[in-house]
Every structure is written in C-alpha cells, then in structure tokens.
Amino acid sequence: MIVAERKPLEQIEAMAGDFEKILVVGCGTCVAVCMAGGEKEVELLAAQLRMKAKLDGRERVVDEITITRQCDTEYLDQLEKHIDRYDAVISAACGAGVQFLAGRFDDKIVLPALNTLFIGVAEGAGVWTQRCIACEDCILDQTGGICPMTICAKNLLNGPCGGTDHGKCEVDADNDCAWTLIYKKLEKLGRLDSMREIQPPKDFSVMAKPGKYTHAAFEAAQDEEEQSDG
C-alpha cells in the first residue's frame, strides 16, 4: 500500500490561512491503514484546526468527510453535493488522491494534508517500510522475494558490492545488505544456483514518468473510443 505521513499542523495551518469554510476529505484506503488520512485522522485534524482557529480568535468552520478512495471518480462523485459550500478543501490522501480531487473539482482550492512516502508494508505496530520502487520489471522470482532494487542502496542486480559488512550495508549500517538477505533466502530455498544467472542491466527507460497503464481487457474498447474521437 501507499504509505504517507501527516504534515505538521503548522504547515497545514499556513496553507489553510484565512479560509473560513474548510472541508477535510479523508481517504479510506491506503492512508487510513498507515494512520495518516483515514476517518480517525481526519477527525483529529479537523479538531486541531478548529481548536487552533478558536485559540487565535478566528472564525472557521471545519467539516469532515472520508470517502472510500480519492483515486476513483466514483467515490469523488460523493463530494459533488457538498463541495460548493467550502472555500477550500484539505485532502488527506496520497499525492495521487490530492491531484485527482483537485482535477475533479477544478474550481476549488485543494490543499494536501499528507506527505506521500513510499509503497510499503506494515512492519509492526506503527512502523512501515518501503518494499517496492515500482520499477515496472519485477525480478523477485530470482531473488527469493527480496527486492534488491528497493533494499540495496546501489540498486545492484548481480550480488553484493564490496561494502557489504556482516550482513549490513556500507551506506547505512542500520540497513541490511539486500544481497546477504537474498543469499540466505535462496540457500534456504535450495536455489542458490539462481545467483549465478547474470541479470542484464536494468532498463530504467520503462520507468519513464508519468506512467500510464491500460488493462488488456480494456485496450480494445479504448482504441475504439480513440478512433471514434479522432
């Protein structure tokens, strides 16, 4: 899932400025799981914004709504009947959600409440770690399910560098060496042979942004649509 953190209140407050009617929109999917922008966090943020305004002696109305996802138009449609009443919208979604919301309601000021961090997993209570950099060419089959593109500081694809130090990384001794992890895992699986396979250089051109993907099942329909448009 996408992991994000909430911006400091000071920063959100500076963005919210003198807007009197604010709608805080939460997102009930990834950022709800990482405790950054779900129903509860929206409630906390709205409470903080209200208290802040009262402490500063300013008039401010802060309403809240959390929708299932901000990256799907179906759910954004739910905001349509409310959004006109507000001067500004604070979106507690990842960067994608904020942009989609801002695009859907393009006459509204949409402000981000979160900093989007990475694609990751819940390591333990309240701890998330990055596990994927979306390289668009997955090689996890050959590396025992451990991603050298993410975990190795140098993105090495063919074994460790000379800086591996008893299983730790020379770049940051707090981090594990990806290739030590991979070696141990492949040893456990009895598949050390796959270490001998030479990986060709990574094709970074496929990572060109902005990425776009059409599901195969929709390609034909999309082509037809494009033709009829043209």
Next chain:
Amino acid sequence: MSQSNGNSTYEPKVIAYCCTYCAYTAGDLAGSMRLEYAPNVRVIKILCSGKIDALLLLRAFENGADAVYVAGCAVGDCHFLEGNLQAVQTVAHAKRLLAETGLEPERLEFFHIPASAGPLFAQRANEMTDRARELGPNPLRNAVQRNAGGKLPQPIDNGSSLPEAALGRLIRQEEREVVGTNRNETGVQS
C-alpha cells in the same frame, strides 16, 4: 479572555477517564474511606484505559475541559494485559497533538492508580485540579461555553456516542461541537 489565574470565579473542570478495574475501584475506595478530594473532577468510567482514544481526549479540550487525565492499572496489572500501556502511548500522542495545536500538554496526563490506592486516587484528583488552577482556564472555554453552571455542556445520555463507520458521510462541525441548547446565549456564533 476575561478570566485569569487569580480570578476566584474560575473553577477548573477536570475530566478523569478511569478504568473499571483499578482507577474507578480506587475512586470507590476513596469514597468508602471518606477521603475528600477536589469536586472539580468528573469521573468517566471506561472499561479499560486502553479504550481511550486521542479523539476523546482532544474532544474534551475542544469542549472546554481545563484538564483531562486517564487513570489505569499499575504496570503489569491490566485486566486486559496491556491496555494501560497502550493508554500511556495514546496519551503521549494526544499531548503532542495538543502542543501542536497550541494548548499546554500539561493539561493532559496519565496516572497508574491501583485498585487498593484510595488515597492515591484522591491525591491525583487534587494534583490535576491544582495543575488546572495554575494553568488557568482552557482558552477554548470561552469559545465553547463559559459558566456552564458546573453542569456538563451537554446532556449525559445524548444518544449513541460511539463513532460509526461513516465512509462517504459528511460530518458537519456542529455535530462535533456537542454543546447544550443554550449555546447561543453564550455568544458563540453558529
């Protein structure tokens, strides 16, 4: 804000979230022992201190409480194993949120009060009330409801207070501001 620390009209409102098994029982014991403690403390019984939520704590301040504390079992004594330890974390987080908002984090505290500690219950109640007196009224109080006459700003049994899953439902500020019917008399604009 017209009230100041030395003003004799200022009586702090202190909310105490007490766990059923230890702190609340200690409160009962304090009563049985005829111990006197500050009447400013409003005790709210919760099943376990681990049930406490940063939202409940923030909401108490938003609605004008001058100090809030959560009281749970001693370390290792929680009937749900580690509810009290979770409560310590929740309170620490809520303190950070308060500080970020601009309220003194000292207005919020967590105490371990074992069931056998009647005198400690009374001591903590006095301690928190004194602290609220030193800190002065919660600056949000004016904006909520001044001089509520010692009453809670809302009827106690005001329907369901449990949060419902409300994906896609707009929640207006009014719903969050749980104030009594005499709201407009206090000069708060809706």
